[in-house]
Amino acid sequence: MIIDLNAFTGHWPSHPVTGDLNSVRASLHEYGVDRICVSPLEAAWCRNPHRFNEALYRTAGTFPDVYPVPVLDPTVATWKKELERATRELRVKLVRLLPAYSPYALEAADELLEALVAENLAVIIQTRLEDPRRQHQLAQVPDIPAAEIANTAERHPALTVIIGGARTGEIRGLKDRLLASPNLYADVSQCDGLDAIKVLVEEGLTEKLLFGSHAPLFIPYSALSRVVTDLADEDAAAILGDNAERIITW
Amino acid sequence: MTLTELREKLRPPCPALDIHVHPLGPKRVDSVDEDARQILAAADRAGVEKMCIFLLHPASGEGQLPEPTMDQCREANDYNLQMRERSPDRFIPFCYVNPMYPQESVAEIDRCVEGEQMCGIKLWIARRATDPGLDPILQRSVELGIPVLQHAWDKTTGNLSGEPFPQDVAHLAKRHPEAKIIMAHLNGCGLRGVEHVIDCPNITVDTGGGDPEAGMVDTAVNALGGKRVVFASDLPVRLLGQCLGKTLGANIPEQFVRDILWNNAARLLPEWAGVKPI
């Protein structure tokens, strides 16, 4: 089973993508991806990101292999109502936070994160959506340090927390904290470098890594190659889907 | 389509009451007569029947004179009364006060509302709406049964130091649940601002100011209901027709168009304003 825990659908203002859900699914099915967790891209730039969740539920609802990952923003006054709405969707298993885009410090999300525990939902907290060197001049969004997400996981030990989009070096630097926190994981959608995932596996992090494609912003071939090319089948299978099967209540 | 046909098509289907209009003031015109003439001509062209008016003092402008003295408030209110004299059927004056001076503000409200039959209170950016200086003003508004129109905005570029955010106005509304509060500038408060005031049944949002962004009035009606949005322009900062477009160009049931353009404001105004629902 291959589970993509970090994909998107929709439009991105600074880079043209083929982001309709049909196309995103097709691009990932080509490489055998069985389950796709998607968030709406437009949510990043909307002052109330919740506005894009409803459309996501509607389109995702027609595909049994698509799991909507709504974006929740604790600084929008009515987030509780939005969370309640999310819990009514059968295939919502995790929610996404985009703190860099709102923007807010992760401490502001503490109440929301505790509410997720009560609803048995996991959270993926995104470090970045695009390389800062490639952002639009007038729309620069700084990265959220992966260490701050690790802090968040430590504050909420009962919550499954996934660091979204961290680079190889960041994940490697958090090795001890990842191993010490049973609830903390990292997706590999933006890892790069020679033997990038192999290096992390050699550091003992196999069980902590999750497959993400960052489609449609990134090319799915690259996402799969990143994981399978350098690893033994067992390690590749763990990262491609076994870990996600284990940590999320599907 | 000819120009005549187009103008006819753009006219509102019912009379419009604009709850948020500023006179041009002595900086822009030579006399109150000229001020009234120009505003009424613009209103006639757009299909606006009545206007709630309030000068924020002759010296005020974008961010200028955010903290008027009470003398300056009185001067502004005298101007508003003179405007009403030019056209009492069309101009509905509001009383402008400054919560830095709560007791004097209440005295000015008494002068203008009890004494001169003004129909509402205007608050701008002297103090954020969380400030306790607003409390005596709101209490007086409740006693008199008149609405309070409070400026608000959520500026990415940064609000001015006394400029209320939508959540400040929500705070005010909860402190004074019997007050009738109009939060100005729907488009300036934006998608987040609407969320802040959903659970404040005594807040109505005005459509004045900001750009005519698609979908905002629709959003407000979906979130707040069709009775809690009122038409406004923020003339002369904004164009009447452009602001009417926010409502007339929205995808909302027709009954709400009438309510937004007239009835919701009519219900907020006191009986002596002489504005009946249609």
Place this chain on the structure above:
Amino acid sequence: MKPAELKEKLKPAWPALDVHVHPLDCFGLTKVSSAREDANLLIESARRSGVEKMCLFSLHTTCPREPTVAECIEANDYTLTMRDLEPDVFLPFCYVNPMYPDESAAEIDRCVQGAKMVGIKLWVARRATDPGLDPILEKAVEYNVPVLQHAWIKTTGNLVGESFPADVADLAQRHPKAKIIMAHMNGCGLRGIEDVAHCPNLYLDTSGGDPDSGITETAVAALGPNRVVYGSDAPIRHFGVQLGKTLGTTLPDNVKRDILWNNTARLLPEWAGVDTI
């Protein structure tokens, strides 16, 4: 799909020639103890992704932005050592610094004419508009070898000597007989592609930057199918992830093959011994 099946599916249908690789001694995550170890690790990793040959260039073990002449010589000697260990795999390029035009020309004589290196590498010492590059490009034309010039458009701000695509276009127009490869297609981005579309002697390598969707298709549409070449920027980047920029596109198979091999093969001199497929 099982990992084994996926590995098979991801293998390129043709061998790949990577035009942009650095030794691990230069940019590796872990230090290597010798050129032998460096070569072994690079080749193992490359082969797992289907990369058979690599254009290799060191920017010196310390990667100074403005290397001295001695540092360039040291870097080139290391590259030559790696080539001598694996001559069928490594195609060495000569790294020079345009702050020292005459010494650079001499180093190119030593490395290209003398030691049969197959190209010239320029990095961030000076922007490509600098006249210090002119003698280097003249040498490139004389020996008929390509010049690989780093470029990027960084929202965060380019380094002082870091070339923009428009700079490389200027260079290409100053030396219309030179074969110039502008590095880092994704770093140059949609605007960079437009900056160089009108320079027929300018090629674009796919190395570096994230595997953003649609960029390679855009480059091929703008430059044509013969002016895009596969590069990775390993070890900073992953061979397979960077191959995805070509293999994961909607381009026809013959174009993918040319990007992975033939377009570079045609740029390299005859003594590189790389035939088209």
